[in-house]
Amino acid sequence: MIRATTFGLLIGLLGLSFTASAVDPSDKLEDPIQNELYLAITKEVRCLVCQNQSIADSTAPLAADLRREIRRMVEEGQDETRIKNFLVERYGDFILYRPRFRSWNIVLWLGPVALMVVGFIALAMNIRRRKSLPIDEDAP
């Protein structure tokens, strides 16, 4: 118990709990395009029982199950959207590392855009104002 708490704190300290990487050669798909898709999806799917780790990197049994499931769907020829929809339906938004554009998640996508817009307006206003002020030529 004590060790578990300590480890929790250490996770807090460094935020990383990758004790070992998942290296599973049996996962590889024959078709290189399908393999690419499979890798991309598993990197984006969160391991639900780990501390901030994708199922591609996790050694947890649950992650292995999910990898197998995704591999099967890729082999069946299902596309990325369909596989992700399935995952979100089953596990909720938490499963995907790239939040989907819906409900409150929209804030996460519109926020950066809004920041950029506000930033550039502020920049433009400031420059306009400064242009009309005297440039003091003899300042240091």
Added chain:
Amino acid sequence: MIPEFGHIALVIALCIAVLQSVLPMVGAQRGNVAWIATGRPLAHAQFLFLAISFGCLMAAFLQNDFSVEYVAKNSNTALPTMFKVAAVWGAHEGSLLLWSVTLGLWTSGVAVFSKSLPNAMVSRVLAVMGVIAVGFMLFILLTSNPFDRLFPAPFDGADLNPLLQDPALIIHPPMLYMGYVGFSVPFGFAIAAMLAGNLDQQWARWTRPWTATAWLFLTMGIALGSWWAYYELGWGGWWFWDPVENAAFMPWLVGTGLMHSLAVTEKRGLFKSWTLLMAIAAFSLSLLGTFLVRSGVLVSVHAFAADPARGLFILIFLGIVIGTSLTLYAYRASSLETQVGFTHFSRETFILLNSILLVIAAGVVLLGTLGPLVFGALDLGSVSVGPQYFELVFLFPMLPLLLAVGVGMHTAWRSANPRELFRRLRWPALGALVAGMFVPWLVFGSVSLLTALGVTIGLWTVIASLIDPAKKLRGKGPRITRSMVAMQLAHLGLGLTVLGITVTSAYTVVTDEGMKPGETVDIAGYTFRFEETLPVSGPNYEAIQGVFTVSRNGAELTQLRPEKRVYRVQTSPMTEAGIKAGWGRDLFIALGEQLGRGAWSVRIQYKPLIRFIWFGCIVMAIGGLVGISDPRYRQRARAKAAADGVTATA
């Protein structure tokens, strides 16, 4: 007895910090010379007692005093001595003590290296830093005392987390803390200046070298962390956009903006309130990072709710610090703006663009880091934000920023002539564009639009940084001052890092294979032959070592020996990668699981230009070092000291 001494020393340091946050400040507000004069000695005394306290904790580790709970949880008799030292800051309580000692060191540093500043100003800065110190020491003593005893004492300790048993992790936390605690100095200067009500260009000149020092430590701290993650975590990633990394990255982004904005404030007397705001923001983000990492809120919002004492303390402290500074800012900063202008095409415009984009970049990271926490706390649903999100949105501010760096550094102050600048930069820019598009294609056989853009921007920044020094070497260019060298080096480093990131991300080759001894795998023109596995024994772990021979075109290059370690006390398996480092590429092997019948799963990687990522950071930090060494800061200091001496004697 030693732990009790440490505890008492900490209590004394707290008392001194209380005095330090009151006496010099009241003295400065009332013009009481005697009270003002208490600032420096109190700062040194506070640091002294913190250092004693820290030394006592270290002694407890070196003596294997497992009656101290913190030592029992994080050390072991078999732990090598250098890791016992590192274990002092290996977990929550000790790392907070390190935070406080670091703050003490900075405070003491301000007291020593500010002889030329008006005493009232220095005493205000020291008092502000004293307030921060009080907050942190109270936090340690009330919620996280590293000197707490454990009864009965265990026979042996639970050992340090094996992930942290690494040389880079000995210096990574102190570097990182030197960096983000260091932003307390510009923060202190900002608050002091607002309290005093005089924000002249002098203020910016005092603050600049401190900011650059903190920044260069933070740069190195982040780079070290990234390097460690790369070789220690076992799968060759170098940045994960984990909240804990973001916690250090946000102050770095704003701190970088602050350095630039300070340059304008010092040189032209412009952007005063914006600079102040960034000084406040940089340190607030450091505190926020501490909150995120220390409160347990990252592990889960529910863990935070279950044991809220620590989190709540920092949250309240954070609220007080940020709230007070922003209130002060609202009262004092609006009337500051100098009525001086510049044209739309000038160095000022570019630096304003720079600091706005850096703040936006920090904002984007903040949004992605806090968003899920806020959603979770408000029951708006749970959402994950990971690399796939950050890598996309981070480009919004970063692409225009990186494009502008090379132009901005050649643009004249006040008003620049776009035609003349175009004439000067067109060939280098065209060269970067052509090379960026064709070189990756020639070397790696393919190139995507984003990769070409990244390489072009990286090369462009590198070339732009070298234009003036190259001219100088041919004896033609204008005089290059020390601060210009600093800027060129820092931007050169940035360009190298961008190149490294782009090329590594685009052209890394990874393969996971099941291999038996005697089998070979070919990737990226290299042949990896799995020779055998050997049992290896370390001081506190057992390991299986894989022996791999790497050859190219039949000629043997090197042998790599990745390990799979099991530490005796904390039995989780650790991957120790085998890496052949090189300027052009790294070869990387990690052992995975045993697959049976002598076969192992193995991850083999070819990572081109990955060293550029950290090498660029080192060059940036050297740039910072050159900037600090500018005699300008000391010349003025000497002149001021001389002038003070004259007034004193007269």
